[in-house]
Amino acid sequence: MKNIFLFIQRYFTFFSFLLLQVFAIILLSSSSKTHQSFLASGANEVTGVINHQYSGLRNYFNLKETNRQLAEENARLRNQLADNFLIVDKSKKIFVDSLIRDSLGRYRKYTYLPAKVIGNTVTLQTNFLFVERGTNQGAKKGMAVYGPEGIVGVVVEVGPNISKVMSLLHRNSKVSAMLKKDNNSGSIEWDGADPSYLTLKNITKSAKVSKGDTVVTSTYSANFPSRLMVGTVAEISSESASNFYTLKIKTATNFFSIQYVYLIENVRYSEQVQLETNPTKNQ
Amino acid sequence: MSTLLKNIIRFILFILFQKFILNEVPPLHQFIIPYIYFLFILWLPFTINRLFLLFIAFVFGLTLDYFTGTPGLHAAPCVLIAYIRPFLLNLLIPQETAEQSYVEPSHTSMGWAPYGVYVGILTFIHHFYLVLIEWLQFGNFFYFIGKVAATSAISLLMIFIAEILFTRNAKFRTNK
Numbered sequence: 001m002k003n004i005f006l007f008i009q010r011y012f013t014f015f016s017f018l019l020l021q022v023f024a025i026i027l028l029s030s031s032s033k034t035h036q037s038f039l040a041s042g043a044n045e046v047t048g049v050i051n052h053q054y055s056g057l058r059n060y061f062n063l064k065e066t067n068r069q070l071a072e073e074n075a076r077l078r079n080q081l082a083d084n085f086l087i088v089d090k091s092k093k094i095f096v097d098s099l100i101r102d103s104l105g106r107y108r109k110y111t112y113l114p115a116k117v118i119g120n121t122v123t124l125q126t127n128f129l130f131v132e133r134g135t136n137q138g139a140k141k142g143m144a145v146y147g148p149e150g151i152v153g154v155v156v157e158v159g160p161n162i163s164k165v166m167s168l169l170h171r172n173s174k175v176s177a178m179l180k181k182d183n184n185s186g187s188i189e190w191d192g193a194d195p196s197y198l199t200l201k202n203i204t205k206s207a208k209v210s211k212g213d214t215v216v217t218s219t220y221s222a223n224f225p226s227r228l229m230v231g232t233v234a235e236i237s238s239e240s241a242s243n244f245y246t247l248k249i250k251t252a253t254n255f256f257s258i259q260y261v262y263l264i265e266n267v268r269y270s271e272q273v274q275l276e277t278n279p280t281k282n283q
Numbered sequence: 284m285s286t287l288l289k290n291i292i293r294f295i296l297f298i299l300f301q302k303f304i305l306n307e308v309p310p311l312h313q314f315i316i317p318y319i320y321f322l323f324i325l326w327l328p329f330t331i332n333r334l335f336l337l338f339i340a341f342v343f344g345l346t347l348d349y350f351t352g353t354p355g356l357h358a359a360p361c362v363l364i365a366y367i368r369p370f371l372l373n374l375l376i377p378q379e380t381a382e383q384s385y386v387e388p389s390h391t392s393m394g395w396a397p398y399g400v401y402v403g404i405l406t407f408i409h410h411f412y413l414v415l416i417e418w419l420q421f422g423n424f425f426y427f428i429g430k431v432a433a434t435s436a437i438s439l440l441m442i443f444i445a446e447i448l449f450t451r452n453a454k455f456r457t458n459k
Contacts, residue, residue, distance in 0.1 A: 012334070013333045013334055013337070013366070014366075016334055016337055016338075017337055017362060017363075017366040020337055020338075020341045020358075020362045021359055021362055021363065023341075023355075024341070024344070024345075024355040024356075024358040024359035024362060025355060025359060025416070026355070027345075027348075027354040027355030027358070028353065028354060028355030028356050028359070028416065029355075046349075047349050047350050050350075051350070054303055058307075
């Protein structure tokens with residue numbers, strides 16, 4: 001008996017080591033099974049408080065990721081809305097096939113294709129519209145875009161189902177226009193200031209302009225049919241150093257609320273543009 | 284600062300550092316989880332009672348376990364290295380000089396080479412045992428070996444950096 005006590009006393013450290021080891025292993029195996037372990041509830045109270053404080057701090061660093069996830073989820077949910085499924089307008093065939101040449105021997109020059117506006121900006125310096133009609137539905141680069149009230153812009157890029165339209169409210173937009181009254185032509189541009197007003201430049205001072213005069217597209221334009229509504233003269237400014245008026249034009253189209261437009265195709269557009277852009281040889 | 288107070292502060296700092304910084308590091312590789320917390324046990328004084336040392340190591344490991352939600356996982360390796368520690372120290376230091384004159388193990392009290400062996404062996408044992416009970420299924424042997432080796436290497440690197448960064452002034456033991 002004495003020897004046993006001596007033995008235990010001698011190896012007491014080793015036994016306590018073994019005891020603690022076994023205890024740790026039991027804790028580990030039982031916790032992974034039942035999630036109900038010794039001391040767990042009390043300890044979790046303490047660690048929970050600290051973890052909560054820390055996660056509050058760490059949330060700030062995760063905001064970007066959280067935002068992205070929410071945006072993705074929103075996009076996924078919106079994709080399931082019924083509004084998204086629509087039949088894309090393919091009515092071009094009716095216009096073109098039956099009427100490319102009518103019975104009197106006249107050639108069709110312009111075809112009109114309806115399109116829904118699905119994207120629009122007015123506040124930038126370079127504004128574009130996006131319309132739901134692409135190459136599959138007959139849209140082409142360079143087509144004129146005409147709204148119910150007046151001209152809107154020019155198609156600059158086409159995808160399979162969507163086209164990008166350079167709005168008149170674009171700093172590089174340039175459309176040939178003329179006064180309806182006396183056919184004096186100039187070019188419509190935008191100064192980037194007010195989405196309701198355009199600028200008509202290069203109207204000769206011999207023209208008799210007055211406020212309220214109608215401005216329409218000119219007969220020289222390759223993509224726009226002539227005499228489409230552009231706007232009305234709102235302000236006339238003449239610089240004495242120049243031979244030209246600079247007219248401020250109130251747009252006929254309300255760019256803020258545009259919903260449907262027509263894409264206008266000039267059948268002879270490429271022919272005309274090619275002749276206009278090729279330099280003249282053998283002069 | 285008394286040894287007791289210093290070690291209590293170390294206890295808290297090592298736990299917080301391990302839980303909230305090292306465990307949050309996005310994994311560089313499936314093998315690599317940097318561990319440095321057990322340095323607390325390695326830095327305990329020479330003269331500590333062996334039984335008390337085991338008990339401290341157990342509580343220390345269990346504290347980290349309750350933060351990580353795995354009770355026993357870190358406690359077992361901590362108790363193991365706490366048990367081995369006195370034997371290793373007896374082997375590595377000349378009895379009459381260092382142990383009598385310095386308070387706790389460090390590279391100044393033991394010299395770089397013995398201290399390196401001391402830290403290296405205990406780090407390896409700790410990681411070996413930790414990974415062993417973590418991957419008890421022992422399915423993929425190369426995964427196990429790779430994880431032990433990579434984790435030990437990255438931990439040793441961090442311990443080395445910690446030793447250089449935080450120079451503990453090796454206190455002589457006084458008769459107080």
